[in-house]
Amino acid sequence: MKPSIKVIMSGGGTGGHIYPAISIADEIKRRYPKAEFLFVGAKNRMEMEKVPQAGYEIIGLDVAGIQRSASLKNLSFPFKLLGSLKEARKIMKGYKPDVVIGTGGFASGPTLFVANFSNIPTVIQEQNSFPGVTNKWLSKKAKKICVAYDGLETFFPAEKIIKTGNPVRQDLISMDGKREEAIESFGLNPSKKTLAVIGGSLGSGKINETVNRNLDQLLDLDLQILWQTGNYYFEKYKHHNDTEGVTTLSFIKRMDFLYAASDFIVSRAGAGTISELCIVGKPVIFIPSPNVAEDHQTKNALALVKEEAAIMLKESELEGFNQTLTSLIDDKKLQEQLSENIKKLALPNATKTIVDEIEKLIK
Numbered sequence: 627m628k629p630s631i632k633v634i635m636s637g638g639g640t641g642g643h644i645y646p647a648i649s650i651a652d653e654i655k656r657r658y659p660k661a662e663f664l665f666v667g668a669k670n671r672m673e674m675e676k677v678p679q680a681g682y683e684i685i686g687l688d689v690a691g692i693q694r695s696a697s698l699k700n701l702s703f704p705f706k707l708l709g710s711l712k713e714a715r716k717i718m719k720g721y722k723p724d725v726v727i728g729t730g731g732f733a734s735g736p737t738l739f740v741a742n743f744s745n746i747p748t749v750i751q752e753q754n755s756f757p758g759v760t761n762k763w764l765s766k767k768a769k770k771i772c773v774a775y776d777g778l779e780t781f782f783p784a785e786k787i788i789k790t791g792n793p794v795r796q797d798l799i800s801m802d803g804k805r806e807e808a809i810e811s812f813g814l815n816p817s818k819k820t821l822a823v824i825g826g827s828l829g830s831g832k833i834n835e836t837v838n839r840n841l842d843q844l845l846d847l848d849l850q851i852l853w854q855t856g857n858y859y860f861e862k863y864k865h866h867n868d869t870e871g872v873t874t875l876s877f878i879k880r881m882d883f884l885y886a887a888s889d890f891i892v893s894r895a896g897a898g899t900i901s902e903l904c905i906v907g908k909p910v911i912f913i914p915s916p917n918v919a920e921d922h923q924t925k926n927a928l929a930l931v932k933e934e935a936a937i938m939l940k941e942s943e944l945e946g947f948n949q950t951l952t953s954l955i956d957d958k959k960l961q962e963q964l965s966e967n968i969k970k971l972a973l974p975n976a977t978k979t980i981v982d983e984i985e986k987l988i989k
C-alpha cells in the first residue's frame with residue numbers, strides 16, 4: 627500500500643504557473659491515491675478560480691509582485707511580503723507537508739522560502755529559458771530544479787538541475803483524431819484553413835490590436851480566424867463574432883480543440899504554450915511579450931527559432947505581420963519544415979519525469 631503523503635503546491639498569477647502545478651498534482655494523485663494536497667496561491671488571482679475547478683483546495687496569500695514601472699503600489703510591497711511570509715509559516719506549521727513544489731508566480735516565493743527555512747524538501751519547476759530573480763534565489767536551498775530548456779546552469783546550481791520539460795495536460799498530449807470534433811465545436815467551416823490566435827492565459831492587447839488592424843487582409847487570404855482575446859479584452863473584440871469567418875473567445879477551456887482545429891498559429895511565447903505547441907506540431911509565428919521579467923518570452927521563442935522550428939516577430943516588427951503570415955501560408959515547404967522541427971523539441975513525458983524526481987525525495 628502506498629503511504630499517504632502531504633504535498634503543498636505553490637504557483638499562480640497566470641495559467642503558465644497554474645497548469646503545471648495541477649498536472650503535477652494529478653500525476654502524484656494517480657501514483658498515491660491517498661495523497662493530500664494544499665495549493666497556496668495569491669488572493670484575487672486566476673489560481674483562486676482554476677485550482678478549485680480542478681478539484682483541489684487552495685489558500686490565497688495576500689501577496690503581490692513588484693511593479694516593473696515606478697508605482698505607488700510598490701510602497702506596500704515590503705509589508706505584504708512580511709505578511710505573506712507570516713501566513714506561509716502558519717500554513718507550513720499547521721499542514722506539515724512532506725514536500726513543497728513551486729511552479730512560479732507571486733505566492734511561490736514566500737511559500738518556498740518558508741519551506742526551505744523549515745527544512746522541508748522543495749522542488750522548483752522552472753518553465754522558462756530564463757528564470758526570474760525569485761527562482762534563482764530559491765534555487766540555492768531547493769533540492770531539485772526541473773527545467774525545460776538547456777543552459778540553465780548559468781542561473782541554478784548545476785547538480786540540482788534536471789531537464790524534464792514543462793508539464794502538459796494529458797488531453798493536449800493525445801491529439802490524434804480530434805480535428806473534426808474540434809472544428810464542429812467552434813462552429814468552423816471544415817473546408818477552410820484556420821488561423822488560431824493565442825494571447826496567452828491573460829490574452830494580449832498587442833496581438834489583439836494587430837489582428838484587428840489586419841482583419842480584412844487576413845480574411846482576403848481565404849482563412850477563418852479562431853481568436854482567443856483573453857478575458858480582459860473580450861468586450862472590445864467580441865463584436866467580430868458577427869463577422870463572417872471570425873470566431874472570438876475570451877478564454878478557451880479545450881485548448882486541445884483549438885490546436886486540433888488550427889492550420890497556422892500566431893501566439894505569445896509563454897513557456898507552457900510553447901511546450902504544448904511542440905507536441906501539437908503546427909506552423910507557428912511567435913510574438914513574444916516584451917513586458918515580462920528579463921524579456922524571457924523572446925528567449926523562449928529564440929530557442930525554437932534557432933532550431934528552425936518557429937518564426938518570431940518582435941512587437942517592434944509588427945508592421946510586417948501580414949507579410950510574414952502570407953509568406954508562411956504560401957510556402958508549403960516552410961510549413962512542413964517548421965512542423966517537423968518543432969515536433970522534435972517536444973518533451974511529452976515531462977510530468978511523469980518530474981514526479982519521478984519528487985518520489986525520490988519523499989521516499
Ligand SMILES: CC(=O)N[C@H]1[C@@H](OP(=O)(O)OP(=O)(O)OC[C@H]2O[C@@H](n3ccc(=O)[nH]c3=O)[C@H](O)[C@@H]2O)O[C@H](CO)[C@@H](O)[C@@H]1O
Pocket residue numbers: 640641642643645730753754825826827828854876877878879881894895896897898899900902915918922923
Ligand atoms: C504575461 C505573463 O506573465 N506571461 C507568462 C505566463 O504566461 P501564460 O500564463 O500565458 O502561460 P503559458 O503560455 O506558459 O501557458 C498558458 C496556459 O494557459 C492555457 N490556456 C491559455 C489560453 C486559454 O484561453 N486557455 C488556456 O487553457 C494554455 O493551454 C497553457 O497551458 O507564464 C509563462 C510560464 O511561466 C511565461 O512564460 C509567460 O511569460
